[in-house]
Amino acid sequence: MSNLRKRPEISYFRFARDRFKSSMAEVYGITMFGMRFFRYVFVPPYEFAEVRKHLDNLGSKSIPLLTVVGLIMGLILALQSRPTLDRFGAGAFLPAMIALTIVRELGPVITALIVAGRVSSGIGAEVGSMKVTEQIDALEVSAVDPYNFLVVTRVLACMIIMPLLTAYVDFLAIFGGFVSEWVSANSSFQLYFTEVIQSLTFYDILPGVGKTIAFGYIIGVIGAYQGFHTSRGTEGVGRAATSAVVLASLNIIFLDMVIIQLTLILFGPGV
Amino acid sequence: MTQSNSVLIDVEQVWKSFGDLDVLKGISLRVHDGSSDVILGRSGIGKSVLLKSIVGLLIPERGHIDVMGHSVIGMKTRELNRLRKNIGYVFQYAALYDSLTVRENLEFPLRKHTDASESDITDRVLEQLRLVGLTDAIDKMPSELSGGMKKRIGLARAIIKRPKIVLYDEPTAGLDPITAREISELILSLEEQFGITSITVTHDLECARIIANQIYILDDGVFQHSGTYDELKASSDPYTRAFFQVAT
Numbered sequence: 001m002s003n004l005r006k007r008p009e010i011s012y013f014r015f016a017r018d019r020f021k022s023s024m025a026e027v028y029g030i031t032m033f034g035m036r037f038f039r040y041v042f043v044p045p046y047e048f049a050e051v052r053k054h055l056d057n058l059g060s061k062s063i064p065l066l067t068v069v070g071l072i073m074g075l076i077l078a079l080q081s082r083p084t085l086d087r088f089g090a091g092a093f094l095p096a097m098i099a100l101t102i103v104r105e106l107g108p109v110i111t112a113l114i115v116a117g118r119v120s121s122g123i124g125a126e127v128g129s130m131k132v133t134e135q136i137d138a139l140e141v142s143a144v145d146p147y148n149f150l151v152v153t154r155v156l157a158c159m160i161i162m163p164l165l166t167a168y169v170d171f172l173a174i175f176g177g178f179v180s181e182w183v184s185a186n187s188s189f190q191l192y193f194t195e196v197i198q199s200l201t202f203y204d205i206l207p208g209v210g211k212t213i214a215f216g217y218i219i220g221v222i223g224a225y226q227g228f229h230t231s232r233g234t235e236g237v238g239r240a241a242t243s244a245v246v247l248a249s250l251n252i253i254f255l256d257m258v259i260i261q262l263t264l265i266l267f268g269p270g271v
Numbered sequence: 272m273t274q275s276n277s278v279l280i281d282v283e284q285v286w287k288s289f290g291d292l293d294v295l296k297g298i299s300l301r302v303h304d305g306s307s308d309v310i311l312g313r314s315g316i317g318k319s320v321l322l323k324s325i326v327g328l329l330i331p332e333r334g335h336i337d338v339m340g341h342s343v344i345g346m347k348t349r350e351l352n353r354l355r356k357n358i359g360y361v362f363q364y365a366a367l368y369d370s371l372t373v374r375e376n377l378e379f380p381l382r383k384h385t386d387a388s389e390s391d392i393t394d395r396v397l398e399q400l401r402l403v404g405l406t407d408a409i410d411k412m413p414s415e416l417s418g419g420m421k422k423r424i425g426l427a428r429a430i431i432k433r434p435k436i437v438l439y440d441e442p443t444a445g446l447d448p449i450t451a452r453e454i455s456e457l458i459l460s461l462e463e464q465f466g467i468t469s470i471t472v473t474h475d476l477e478c479a480r481i482i483a484n485q486i487y488i489l490d491d492g493v494f495q496h497s498g499t500y501d502e503l504k505a506s507s508d509p510y511t512r513a514f515f516q517v518a519t
Binding site: 126129130133134135137138140141142143144145 | 348356364379380
């Protein structure tokens, strides 16, 4: 009877310590995995055909979703901001506010989060599936370096495509803001875009676009890392895809915070 | 098949463990040039671990593995890749690249490691497909192929560079007896045609009977017995007898 009453000995401290250690091991693993990219990317063989294939795959297939998101993001921003700005008599600043918000922050981050959801999970699942079906081993015994062939090509494609996709989303979101303004206030196209262009400086565009290269790196590396470390069959593939999205999204937001601070230090608060 | 005295694969006292589990416990094996050796054993006993160690996919904790006179353990990746160009590997489930067509799967090793022209590559791919009897499947995706077809394409891909050595990991696993026999006969015919030295791991006795010059029985991390098919079949050793009885 006394045995039945005995509670299982759960050491919360030990549990927390083990989780912390495994998390740190994963952070270390991802960091080392990601650092290898810089060692491989400049060394032949260069897999240009693979990079081109991934660029096409990542870019063209992300565009429909990003088109919808970009337009709606601009519409919502304009609809939400107009009453507040009007209350302070600052309605005329709406185009500038939309442009700065989109180019500096919302465009890059929302694009990165959407691409992380679509692409990072896709890379995790694809590479994970190759891992569990021994296709990565097959590459290795064919004397092809799997890291160079699978990881470098995908990460590079993500780093190239992200600024382009972000520029596309930025444009659509600003255009979405115009549509809202045109419907609600019959704003002129020429006036709206003149104000948009006048409000943006080099120091708004450069960090906004520049950080998307870093986001692309994160999306590619985390997706590929999760795929490369998949185990336990198809269940593991699903887990790799989910972990890739979660970790990539978290890292994008964390990195964004760091880059904002650095931008403020380097370029000042701007306008 | 004609064998020579030169040793192509020399495995000596190899130990490999995963965590606390010792899988290979000082295993030794010598494969002569031109020989077709088969490793028999129950599932999960370490047969594939040995094959993967020979090709450098797994690194044993102790022992020596020499392939074509080169020590695999501790070899630099670049040298290992140079050695791997002489080795074909047929995976248990073929491991075809599922984003590539059959043609692209076969072209892959040639494009990566040869300077062959487009027409030479196409000719070689067609020749391989003729050898394995699957010319019609050239533009199919791996997902459109049956298990037996995948094995044939995996086999074609493994030998397209005319390697000196081919390692087969369960080449007939998951196939019906008729297809399994066809695959075994295909392996034998290709090995004779191209003078391939091979190690095959399997638990398919019929496959072993067809292709093996020498059979090794793996149990408890080492080879417990070896001999020709007929010698082992007549063996009085209880484990060997049990293996042959259950399998037949």
